[in-house]
Amino acid sequence: MKVDCLPFRKTGYFSDIICDYLDEEDSLKPFYNRFPSVQNFEGQITEKAKTFPDKNREVLYDALQNQYKGFTVSKKTQENLRQLKEPITFTVVTGHQLNLFTGPLYFLYKIISTINLTKQLKEAYPKYNFVPVYWMATEDHDFDEINYFNFKGKKIQWNKDVSGAVGHLSTDGLDDVLDIFSNVIGSSNNAQRLKELFKNAYVKHKNLTGATRYLANELFADHGLVIVDGDDNGLKRLLIPYAEKDIFENIPFISVTETISQLEVLPKSYAIQVNPREINYFYLIDGVRERIVEADGRYGVNGKKISWSKEELMKELNDFPERFSPNVISRPLYQEVILPNLCYIGGGGELAYWLELKHMFGKMGVPFPILLLRNSALIITEKQDEKLNKMDLSTTDLFLKQSSFINKKIREISNIDIDFSSQKQLLENQFKEMYELAEKTDKSFLGAVRAQEVKQKKGLDNLEKRLLRAQKRKLKDQVQRMTEIQNELFPAKSLQERTLNFSELYLEMGEELIPNLVRALNPLSLEFAILTTK
Template structure:
């Protein structure tokens, strides 16, 4: 069975993403370098020239402090020490703090970053490449991260805290953790995972600490470093770009212009910039900052600043300012010796809106890489697919197209009226000749009659297809059940299912299996048998 599929054949990716993968000239102005192994050489040289020794020392000091939260793996310490070296660079991916990691693509992103670093090391052995997972601890949309799907069940964390999700306390989560872990069985892989989950969410006070521990336990062997940018030392470096946003609305002006260019080329915009792209962050508060004439207000609070007061607050407490989706990428690239950002299609879409803003800010724009995607299936499912005389590619079709294809395939009656359509067209050729010889106005009547009869044939073909679907409904039901096993809710599996079921079914080998399959620069959708 094939082990990959072109993204354009999946039906699940936007025109913008597909155009990027095809290097369509329409997008050439919106990114810097396309993700090929050769293009990393000039990217390395550019970042090396623009990332200072001081920045490296600050970053290393931050990570040394961050990793006091866990018992650091020797590989982690090795990576932290490498960061001060001028030949060391990062590859970054980021994601929200989804409960129990949320959907599968959380895991896919990180493996993509790890594997790209290994490919770069092979191509450029004189350099070091460190994979980074950027924790979106400052996001405040708790509803987006408060659940995960496992074996068809939606597990939801209910709590009442507001503000940045990374600061939310985990105490209200303990019962859910206990109840869920009881369901996982007693296999070796299940026991190992239960221990990690319990320690993550019951031994750590906040969601940021819990997620940090969980991801560290899953990927420390691979040299992954985890960054929580909600830290005063990191935000001190961002004071100039934060001030430019607050006072001069720099991001708004540049991103608006670029967005208009993208829109004029027929692409849907992923995000819309605001005049001010910073939130005020304090305790359980994360609210937008807006300008009202000569005052700066924090939305839904009584907090306000004059321009001078706001500047003073920023310089004294940069940790109280939190970038939104427009400003965070610039902050990220400012504080990391980063070469490449790995994200999903939606993320790449908003990065395309940012290039001119990066240029105006004199910060290197990273190479953008679409994260790996995969469909996971079992040997048992493989056998069912073969028995139904299908391919994995067939299962990517939407429900109606899937049923139609199968019905055409298994029906003993040929559901194809193309011969009749062709015969009809030949019959009308004589009528058109006759019309031209008699009265030109008669041509319209002939054309209308031809279309009416063609529509009638098409309708009969649909009726026949519908009748054959009824005749083979049991076969179609089995096929659809299989399709929905692999595409729950008609979604890509990776956007719905959590990794835990697959981890246990693969006897704890899921991550290593995906590592062996994912080749980030090949830009293909992977089909992976995991059990």
């Protein structure tokens, strides 16, 4: 793959807070621990090593051994699992929902960023071990966000009436989805491999957690990826003291609220991503995942006839920790409690809410990880690249909004000059003489001159727009081709990675897709990648 890069800010698709974070703006420095550079990991390793108990490693290892029962595990993953017991081993983690058949393409980018960073850290710090971890969001209950994937502009969807944590969902009905997918994907060797992958993951496993573990393990086994399911009794026992501070002392609510107030008074108006609740845990049982709430000294489950006194709820937490499910505020803390983790890799929205959490981590006595924006990429096939070259289109122009993109290119290729700047300058020179004359007479005449100037400039603007529209009509074939290629590369007028499923690229590249991406993407480049296949 040919690799070009573009600053994230110049793509127009990333928020101010993320671009300012990448630029190391001083105003944001109080909201994170260490900036993601190879050198800064030395301090992060030291800090995590001092605070992560060996007993947590034992619990983590035992939980993972149990979670991987019945799965074929590569030698590289087996070695990484074993190394997690050693005090010289640390993790880099990314998390993602259990999207059907991986969902959008950036699922791959998240995990590849994680894998590649562990390799770079091993080169920089050879006396330590670094394990890439994918945290499955098995306790999420937003089924409508994960029950489909896109294939060539069509939504392939799993329709099912569900409630509770998605990881518990039975895979019944996904054989019908496989039939739909098989009918549209073709019969090439790569298509057959995709069908087998879908079948072995979703038809041969009983629940969505097992299906997703199988799929991620198959795609990334050669790279030693370790997959963690936080919906685990043993792991959640480690969370009990922190859950007590949340439920009974409201420490996360108080500290995150304070951080939000600090973010809101910064010079730039950053959008707040998440707001904390007084209690940041759900109750998870029998197809139910609902908020735990407190009223008049008693605790209950929102919308359910379940109620405890403080003492009863403390006993419930200690007896059945698996029933307490962290929300978006408490889940990052849970992750850092059970993993010897150095860095969290996520998308722009994720990192924006992580920036709200550093003060809470301090109050809880847990080191705050380094935050790294995952790799983002635009993949251009060889055929698409040929089209771009024939039309003399630069990849940077493709990131413009479509109207701006077309207007810019029409001005460039037109045999008529559509820029009226010189006429506007001539007009200004003429009115300069009129203003000099107006200064010598009544003020009302000065107003009349100014009004006439505005009118005539507006007239030139309108003429320029009409000329541009006329040239668009004249060059409609070129406009259509430019529109089509931009729509191909930016489906739904958004980044390719947010819509496209990996299966479309797999049909063309097959088993070389992931190795090619692993070779091409550099997680610490901190730039948007433009990848052209050969």
